[in-house]
Amino acid sequence: KAGVTQTPRYLIKTRGQQVTLSCSPISGHRSVSWYQQTPGQGLQFLFEYFSETQRNKGNFPGRFSGRQFSNSRSEMNVSTLELGDSALYLCASSVQGVTEAFFGQGTRLTVV
Amino acid sequence: AQSVTQLGSHVSVSEGALVLLRCNYSSSVPPYLFWYVQYPNQGLQLLLKYTSAATLVKGINGFEAEFKKSETSFHLTKPSAHMSDAAEYFCAVSDLGGGSEKLVFGKGTKLTVNP
Numbered sequence: 173k174a175g176v177t178q179t180p181r182y183l184i185k186t187r188g189q190q191v192t193l194s195c196s197p198i199s200g201h202r203s204v205s206w207y208q209q210t211p212g213q214g215l216q217f218l219f220e221y222f223s224e225t226q227r228n229k230g231n232f233p234g235r236f237s238g239r240q241f242s243n244s245r246s247e248m249n250v251s252t253l254e255l256g257d258s259a260l261y262l263c264a265s266s267v268q269g270v271t272e273a274f275f276g277q278g279t280r281l282t283v284v
Numbered sequence: 285a286q287s288v289t290q291l292g293s294h295v296s297v298s299e300g301a302l303v304l305l306r307c308n309y310s311s312s313v314p315p316y317l318f319w320y321v322q323y324p325n326q327g328l329q330l331l332l333k334y335t336s337a338a339t340l341v342k343g344i345n346g347f348e349a350e351f352k353k354s355e356t357s358f359h360l361t362k363p364s365a366h367m368s369d370a371a372e373y374f375c376a377v378s379d380l381g382g383g384s385e386k387l388v389f390g391k392g393t394k395l396t397v398n399p
Contacts, residue, residue, distance in 0.1 A: 227384035
């Protein structure tokens with residue numbers, strides 16, 4: 173069974189640009205969550221999607237958005253990038269809740 | 285809101301020694317608790333989880349953790365450290381606030397294993 177796939181693995185963007193990250197969940201998983209990991213703030217919850225609906229959102233500015241498609245694949249978008257957005261972005265998928273969440277390898281975003 | 289405190293951002297042990305990584309949670313209601321491990325430039329791998337069954341939980345790679353409600357703790361242990369255990373470890377708690385379950389993580393503990 174394939175795991176959670178995140179693409180791309182590495183990304184370098186310039187301040188002010190926008191970026192889209194992709195997450196393909198494990199087959200049959202309908203919940204996709206996103207987390208941001210930085211050395212200063214640690215791991216922070218961004219949002220969670222279930223059956224194409226955003227069910228929960230963390231405390232991030234509106235520049236951070238996401239969506240989920242009918243095949244459960246999810247994308248997150250960050251507009252008007254700031255240096256502080258440099259982070260490892262992790263995606264996790266599960267059937268329903270967090271007790272069976274599996275994480276992808278992450279996308280390392282560097283904003284210069 | 286739930287929170288997790290991991291005591292010690294860095295822990296160093298000798299190969300073969302006991303590993304003890306500490307985690308305390310804040311909750312009046314026993315939540316679900318998790319330990320994850322992260323190797324450099326990798327995602328998070330679940331080591332073990334507590335979901336209100338047995339209080340002593342066994343995980344992968346010889347790790348185990350004990351849920352102690354009276355101490356609101358969920359410390360991770362391994363009797364004998366191996367060089368391959370060097371990684372960063374995160375304790376997490378489930379949080380139902382905001383409309384659906386999410387994970388709230390501690391700041392992490394980086395484990396170094398000395399030969």
